[in-house]
Amino acid sequence: MITKRQATEATALLLMAVVPLVFGGNAYIMGLITLVVIYAITLIGLDVTVGYLGQVNLGHAAFMALGAYAAGLATTKLGWSMAPSLLAAMLVGLVTGALLALPALRLEGPQFALATLSFASLVVILLNELEGLTNGAQGLSLVRPALFGIKLSPAGFYWMCLALLSLIWMGMRNLLSSHWGRSFEALRDSPIATDAVGVSVYGRKVTAFALGSSLGGLAGGLYGFDFQYLQPDSFRYDLMVILLLGVVLGGRKSLWGALLGAVLIVMLPNLLSARPVFATIAILGFVASLLAAWHRRRISSTISFQAAAPIAATGLMVLGGLFAQSLEDWRKAVFALILFAVVVGLPEGVMGCVERALAGLFRVGRRPLPLPCSLDEVLPAQEPDQEPGLENNGAVRLEVVGLSCRFGGLVALDRFNMKVRAGEVHGLIGPNGSGKSTAINVISGLYPPATGYVRLDGRLLPSGNLVRAARAGIGRTFQNLQLFFGLSALENVMVALRHVYCLPLPLIMLGFGVREEETARSEALSLLNLVGLGDHAEIKAQDLPYGAQRFLEIARALACRPRLLILDEPAAGLSLPDIKTLLGIMDRIRERRIPVILIEHHMDVVAQLCDRVTVLDGGKVIATGTPGEIQTDPEVIRAYLGSIACTGGACTGVANNKTSSAAC
Amino acid sequence: MELINNGQMLVSGAAMGFVYALVAYGFQMTYATSKSINFGQGELVMVSTFISLTAAESGLPYALVVPLGLLVGAGLGLFVERVAVRFALAQKSEGWILMTIILGLFAISAAENIWGKDERPFPTPIGRASLDIGGGIGVTPVELSVALGVILVMVLIEVFRRWTLLGKAVDAVSADRDAAELMGISATTAIAISYALSGAVAAFAGILVAPITSVGPSMAATLILKAFSVAVVAGLQSGGGVAVVGIGLGILESLASFHIGSGWRETPGLILLILALALRPNGIFGKAIIRKV
Numbered sequence: 002m003i004t005k006r007q008a009t010e011a012t013a014l015l016l017m018a019v020v021p022l023v024f025g026g027n028a029y030i031m032g033l034i035t036l037v038v039i040y041a042i043t044l045i046g047l048d049v050t051v052g053y054l055g056q057v058n059l060g061h062a063a064f065m066a067l068g069a070y071a072a073g074l075a076t077t078k079l080g081w082s083m084a085p086s087l088l089a090a091m092l093v094g095l096v097t098g099a100l101l102a103l104p105a106l107r108l109e110g111p112q113f114a115l116a117t118l119s120f121a122s123l124v125v126i127l128l129n130e131l132e133g134l135t136n137g138a139q140g141l142s143l144v145r146p147a148l149f150g151i152k153l154s155p156a157g158f159y160w161m162c163l164a165l166l167s168l169i170w171m172g173m174r175n176l177l178s179s180h181w182g183r184s185f186e187a188l189r190d191s192p193i194a195t196d197a198v199g200v201s202v203y204g205r206k207v208t209a210f211a212l213g214s215s216l217g218g219l220a221g222g223l224y225g226f227d228f229q230y231l232q233p234d235s236f237r238y239d240l241m242v243i244l245l246l247g248v249v250l251g252g253r254k255s256l257w258g259a260l261l262g263a264v265l266i267v268m269l270p271n272l273l274s275a276r277p278v279f280a281t282i283a284i285l286g287f288v289a290s291l292l293a294a295w296h297r298r299r300i301s302s303t304i305s306f307q308a309a310a311p312i313a314a315t316g317l318m319v320l321g322g323l324f325a326q327s328l329e330d331w332r333k334a335v336f337a338l339i340l341f342a343v344v345v346g347l348p349e350g351v352m353g354c355v356e357r358a359l360a361g362l363f364r365v366g367r368r369p370l371p372l373p374c375s376l377d378e379v380l381p382a383q384e385p386d387q388e389p390g391l392e393n394n395g396a397v398r399l400e401v402v403g404l405s406c407r408f409g410g411l412v413a414l415d416r417f418n419m420k421v422r423a424g425e426v427h428g429l430i431g432p433n434g435s436g437k438s439t440a441i442n443v444i445s446g447l448y449p450p451a452t453g454y455v456r457l458d459g460r461l462l463p464s465g466n467l468v469r470a471a472r473a474g475i476g477r478t479f480q481n482l483q484l485f486f487g488l489s490a491l492e493n494v495m496v497a498l499r500h501v502y503c504l505p506l507p508l509i510m511l512g513f514g515v516r517e518e519e520t521a522r523s524e525a526l527s528l529l530n531l532v533g534l535g536d537h538a539e540i541k542a543q544d545l546p547y548g549a550q551r552f553l554e555i556a557r558a559l560a561c562r563p564r565l566l567i568l569d570e571p572a573a574g575l576s577l578p579d580i581k582t583l584l585g586i587m588d589r590i591r592e593r594r595i596p597v598i599l600i601e602h603h604m605d606v607v608a609q610l611c612d613r614v615t616v617l618d619g620g621k622v623i624a625t626g627t628p629g630e631i632q633t634d635p636e637v638i639r640a641y642l643g644s645i646a647c648t649g650g651a652c653t654g655v656a657n658n659k660t661s662s663a664a665c
Numbered sequence: 666m667e668l669i670n671n672g673q674m675l676v677s678g679a680a681m682g683f684v685y686a687l688v689a690y691g692f693q694m695t696y697a698t699s700k701s702i703n704f705g706q707g708e709l710v711m712v713s714t715f716i717s718l719t720a721a722e723s724g725l726p727y728a729l730v731v732p733l734g735l736l737v738g739a740g741l742g743l744f745v746e747r748v749a750v751r752f753a754l755a756q757k758s759e760g761w762i763l764m765t766i767i768l769g770l771f772a773i774s775a776a777e778n779i780w781g782k783d784e785r786p787f788p789t790p791i792g793r794a795s796l797d798i799g800g801g802i803g804v805t806p807v808e809l810s811v812a813l814g815v816i817l818v819m820v821l822i823e824v825f826r827r828w829t830l831l832g833k834a835v836d837a838v839s840a841d842r843d844a845a846e847l848m849g850i851s852a853t854t855a856i857a858i859s860y861a862l863s864g865a866v867a868a869f870a871g872i873l874v875a876p877i878t879s880v881g882p883s884m885a886a887t888l889i890l891k892a893f894s895v896a897v898v899a900g901l902q903s904g905g906g907v908a909v910v911g912i913g914l915g916i917l918e919s920l921a922s923f924h925i926g927s928g929w930r931e932t933p934g935l936i937l938l939i940l941a942l943a944l945r946p947n948g949i950f951g952k953a954i955i956r957k958v
Binding site: 055056057059103104105107108110111112114115116118119120122123126129130238242245249306307310330331332333334336337338340341344345348 | 696700701702704748751752759760762763764766767768770771773774775777778886890893894897901926928929931932934935936938939942943946
């Protein structure tokens with residue numbers, strides 16, 4: 002079945018393919034459209050980091066340079082033909098991209114941008130200085146090699162580029178609609194939660210960056226064969242700015258945006274050489290930003306920066322268009338003004354706006370939900386052995402021994418010991434600041450312990466690594482919600498269904514991921530049913546009511562098939578009916594015999610749910626036992642209420658009321 | 666001869682190193698308050714130095730050129746904060762990286778058109794005749810003025826931060842923005858002040874270095890990458906340390922350009938930066954950040 006989207010794409014491809022048949026004789030037009038296709042490939046690559054990963058990448062021009070020189074040297078020095086040279090260009094981009102990403106992507110924000118910027122400068126210096134290999138600043142002339150023995154005409158070369166673009170387009174489409182694309186959304190919303198479901202943010206980012214860089218390398222190789230002359234300086238800062246302009250102007254996170262951006266940046270130099278055209282477009286931009294400001298004015302009475310900045314920028318462009326002596330001299334300033342107006346006034350880019358307008362016109366039909374599969378398939382019940390709940394009964398699943406954790410001078414956790422048995426719900430309580438959250442953060446790998454270790458099912462748990470702990474079987478929720486707010490409830494759960502996704506990345510890009518995707522949808526739906534959210538599957542997480550968001554986190558943690566589930570204050574802030582739902586969910590989890598650690602301040606919830614309870618105070622365990630034992634423990638009463646000397650039932654009643662009201 | 670050459674390289678490299686340290690110091694100030702830095706700081710240095718040059722050429726005495734340059738730098742810093750940083754910070758996005766790059770791009774284009782693309786000498790009343798400091802190694806008064814000027818500014822700013830109410834307010838915002846705002850300190854104002862100071866410091870670095878390197882649009886790019894390297898290697902969070910790293914880098918690149926070739930002048934800084942990011946991403950003097958949930 003052909004969807005509307007595929008039909009649009011096929012039409013666009015066909016239109017682009019027939020251009021040489023009409024304008025084949027016109028070298029100028031052929032040059033322009035070839036460049037558009039090459040830029041589109043490189044912009045798709047750049048969009049991976051700038052758009053999908055949301056990080057400012059200033060090194061993309063360097064990957065183009067490396068690819069261009071790799072392909073150029075492969076033909077000139079080694080005599081390779083077209084296909085292997087381009088493959089070499091792509092590989093060089095992939096490998097150098099991975100090498101840069103490995104250290105750089107452990108960084109966030111400005112440090113990452115700086116790392117890519119200095120890498121780019123380093124590459125240009127190297128290409129300039131290694132004269133023996135690259136001819137340095139003199140430049141490298143090369144002859145376009147044959148493709149499988151066929152000498153390519155300009156039209157032939159263009160068609161080859163177009164074919165590559167279509168392949169890349171399809172591959173990216175498949176990638177983005179798979180769990181990879183979903184994890185990109187997830188890691189921008191909450192990197193910690195992405196790690197905590199065992200999907201490595203770092204691994205995904207490095208892979209995606211290397212992939213984007215390989216497209217840069219490929220585009221660089223094509224660029225070299227297009228111009229048949231290479232110079233290190235053509236890959237400097239200026240090119241990077243132009244590439245960023247293309248992505249931002251076209252629209253981030255969009256394949257169409259990349260193509261549109263490529264068209265725009267190829268047109269720009271021609272725009273600058275024709276003053277009347279430039280002035281007209283500048284005036285149009287000015288009017289558009291005035292209109293936008295007027296439109297916004299009706300909503301709020303003050304003129305915002307977002308409205309004023311594009312007016313100022315386009316206003317300057319109008320002045321430039323009318324009075325500047327030579328627009329070519331002011332090229333960079335014009336780029337800067339356009340970029341500025343777009344970044345502030347049109348952050349989604351041109352394509353973002355078009356897509357929003359189109360979405361209003363044509364409603365895109367939702368894919369129908371599949372039938373949920375049986376819960377036993379998703380969440381196999383864990384080994385049913387002895388009766389749970391009884392003292393020293395049931396195999397020990399989690400064993401925490403001598404765990405300590407310090408933050409500077411503060412000892413948050415002091416030689417903490419704990420055992421969780423099969424099928425048991427184990428409460429972890431204590432006054433505020435007693436170290437409960439630190440304890441589960443160390444167990445789940447968020448913080449490395451200073452001393453001690455954790456065993457899960459007899460095996461040592463990796464310490465200080467959220468991803469590896471999750472893969473070893475720890476599933477957890479968070480005290481402050483860490484949902485993927487931009488994704489639907491169903492997709493939130495799908496991100497965590499690691500066991501469903503086995504296909505390697507290349508096969509996914511070739512489009513073999515569809516079956517996995519269907520399985521994941523039905524399994525996710527079944528988990529949503531477990532927490533009572535089956536009817537809300539397609540609602541965005543941010544639009545769910547608060548209680549439902551808490552339950553969604555539990556469903557997501559269960560999707561990891563945890564061997565131990567950690568719930569961090571699941572009842573915090575819940576209304577009474579929601580607490581009833583939570584109790585129901587806990588019953589169903591207990592049926593699957595998944596061991597649970599429950600941090601909770603509602604003592605009635607603790608008393609009702611927990612088989613055993615461990616009480617922490619000042620980082621130390623002060624009591625362990627059944628809820629009944631804990632409630633009468635004098636040490637526990639002192640920790641909660643201070644040193645009131647009392648014994649017996651009357652005081653524990655006070656303790657209960659006090660703690661449960663303190664939690665509200 | 667070899668030894669003397671190396672010694673001479675050491676001295677001139679150290680003088681440049683002081684300048685890198687000063688610009689890097691400016692980065693740390695804005696990073697402390699707002700977790701953002703001006704990617705167009707090199708262009709800011711260039712524009713403010715060009716304005717100072719124009720003032721000096723029109724007959725303004727040097728004693729007035731310096732304060733004028735500082736004022737211009739502070740003004741440009743405020744402009745950058747208002748136009749490129751505040752909006753992005755309000756949206757909690759990293760858009761300021763792109764926005765400050767854009768401003769820098771505009772500045773460099775404007776400078777090329779207003780002052781031309783050629784390198785121009787910067788007049789100074791301080792002597793250029795080399796003084797022998799022993800062993801045939803010479804140091805010029807200009808180089809000395811750079812070192813002294815940089816130290817003076819750093820001391821002044823430390824005094825401002827520790828002993829004035831305004832400085833303490835800026836420090837409070839650096840330590841904990843939310844808590845400072847609850848105490849009635851305007852974080853926006855503190856960030857603006859840090860940008861103004863950072864701009865003034867950068868402008869001063871330009872005035873100090875211009876007699877040695879001359880003024881031109883290209884001074885932006887060469888200065889900025891090294892200042893970045895110094896700031897990152899020393900640690901963006903730490904106040905001290907930049908001087909040590911800056912001088913070290915200045916010496917290293919001066920030796921590299923002398924022994925390997927002038928085209929390689931920039932490589933030590935870039936390699937150092939990438940190494941530091943790979944091995945100690947929070948810098949030599951920086952502290953590790955705890956992930957919070």
